[in-house]
């Protein structure tokens with residue numbers, strides 16, 4: 001064996017599950033992706049996650065017990081200290097003792113953390129926020145979530161709620177949000193918000209490339225809107241303008257609260273060269289308190305759908321292997 005130690009990482013998402021093993025210099029050794037099949041229930045998902053890790057370990061000729069640990073990213077809310085997923089709407093899990101269950105299967109210590117916080121750590125470690133001491137990762141997808149890095153460490157807050165910025169009210173009379181409130185950042189700028197506005201326009205009978213969804217508006221997604229806007233569709237462009245307005249205002253709120261060096265934007269709705277990001281940056285610069293407009297960088301995530309996987313690995317390895325200047329103590 002050329003290396004003395006290996007670390008495992010696992011990212012359990014609503015639809016897919018990613019696992020990898022890295023060596024002690026932080027290099028990827030082996031990686032695999034399978035379907036989560038969340039509908040089969042927590043016990044089944046955990047059993048398949050365990051065999052996935054076992055398989056990867058076997059391929060490099062070690063037992064999972066030889067790993068220094070396995071970091072695991074999972075949609076929360078969760079209690080990272082106890083290793084319990086409290087409630088995960090994406091997986092339909094409630095009070096699942098994930099760390100204990102995986103540890104029993106694999107004979108190695110397991111650390112779990114919320115997916116947005118893992119993604120923040122991954123991007124801070126080797127992505128769009130690398131070498132930043134203070135950074136925010138925002139995921140703009142079905143909802144809006146955040147992971148906050150303060151002084152190189154994940155910031156969880158006093159009650160584990162730091163990063164719930166998707167539920168900052170941006171419009172007192174705005175559309176209803178999944179959280180029960182109304183006018184939340186998430187209900188105005190997420191992929192679901194974009195799709196909801198487009199469905200309204202289509203049902204209303206507006207002339208648009210999206211009108212083909214008139215009979216089945218439920219099939220209309222934010223991706224269709226982004227695509228139509230890039231093809232010059234007026235209705236789709238206006239909907240993206242509105243989302244960009246609230247995204248920019250939300251970014252200004254986040255930047256003002258945390259004063260980070262960089263805000264990294266991930267999630268399926270963000271296209272690196274897309275109109276949404278471009279317009280949101282303009283709104284951000286115009287709305288944020290004076291010095292921050294030119295100081296806080298707004299960048300797309302660099303690790304694609306692997307931000308959380310790399311962050312999960314960093315739960316175990318810390319940051320010393322890759323960049324001694326930046327110690328991330330998780």
Ligand SMILES: [Zn+2]
Nearest residue numbers: 167177179184
């Ligand atoms: Zn909300």
